[in-house]
Amino acid sequence: MKKLIFFTIFSFLRAQGEVQALSPRVGTEIDVHENRFYRIFPGEKGFVSAQILTAGPNEFRVKIxxxxxxxxxxKTSTFTLRKFIELQTHVNGQPELTKEALNELYKGMHFLQAAKIVTEIPKPQFVKIKHSGSKKLKGTLLSFENEILQVQTPTSVEWVPLDRMEEISYRMTTGDYLFLKPYIFAISAALGFGIGQVYNSQRKPETDIKWYNRFYGTIIGLIFSGELFDAVSTLLTPKETFILAEEEYERLRTQ
Known part of the structure; x- marks a missing residue:
């Protein structure tokens, strides 16, 4: 009887601290790819790896x-056998992690390349930003230096740190709408000519002044035709949205 008790205690002590495999799909060490795919610890920002160890009867300790x-x-925390079984069932109930599945997973993880994405945005560029707990900001992105975005709004200049960014929307190109340029220039010139004509009808100047006003209006219209073309091209180009925060990505993924 004493030998049996001694053997039981010895087995228990040896089992304490022993690394446990949560599932054959992840093994004894859960890496960052497995955690993102199976969402074992989805709330852990900056996750690198994790191991689960026995801590006592019906108790486990996880080192993250x-x-x-x-x-x-x-980071170390403990949980019960019931929680261990829940995590195990959660992992075993999902498809096996393959190279193809991993590539598909990372397609939408723009937050891993946040700095690169913002750096490559053509500037100045009109953007829509969600940051700092779903605050929204619209304006022209002027620059991106030291991981801080400088955005010009109609009333002020705002500075947004990259690590507080959740989402950004912008147009990646201005589109291939050069065929519209002659038409836009003609319309802009006609508008300028029309404004000059309206001015003449109100003031009733001499003939030479009338033509001067018409000519002046046409020139003004042509001057602004470039800006009008840029605005039309921007509006016609599809807008792209990038998720730049892992928490926002997880929230959208679980919806």
Whole structure:
């Protein structure tokens, strides 16, 4: 009897701290790709890896390695056997992680390339931004330096840190609408001529002044025709939206 008790205690002590495989799909160490695919610990920002160890009867301890501000830190927490089984069932109930599935997963993870995406936006460019807890901002993106976006709004200049960005929408190109340019120039010139004619009808100047006003209106119309063409091209070009925060990506993914 004493030998049996000793063997039981010895087995329990040896089992404590032993690494447990949550599922054959992830093994004894859960890496960042497996965590993103199976969503085992979806709320852990900066997740690098995790291991689950036995901590006692019906109790487990998870060690999560995270990267925060360029440094790796370890977070430890405990959970019950019931929670372990829930996570195990959650993983086993999903498809196996393959290279094709991983490539498909990363297609929508723009937050992994947030700095690159914002850097490559043609500037100045009209953008729509969601940041700092779903706050919305519309304006012209003037610059992006030291991971801070400078945005000109109708009333002020706003600075938005990249790490507070959740979503950005903009037009990646102005589209191939050069065939519209002659028509827009003609319409703009006609509008300028028409404005000059309206001015003449109100003032009733001499004949030479009338033609001067018409000519002046046409020139003004042609001057603004370039801006009009840019505006039309921008409006006709499809808009792209990029999710730049992992939390926002997870929220949309679970909807």
């Amino acid at each position: 390695i995270k990267e925060t501000h360029g440094q790796r830190v370890q």
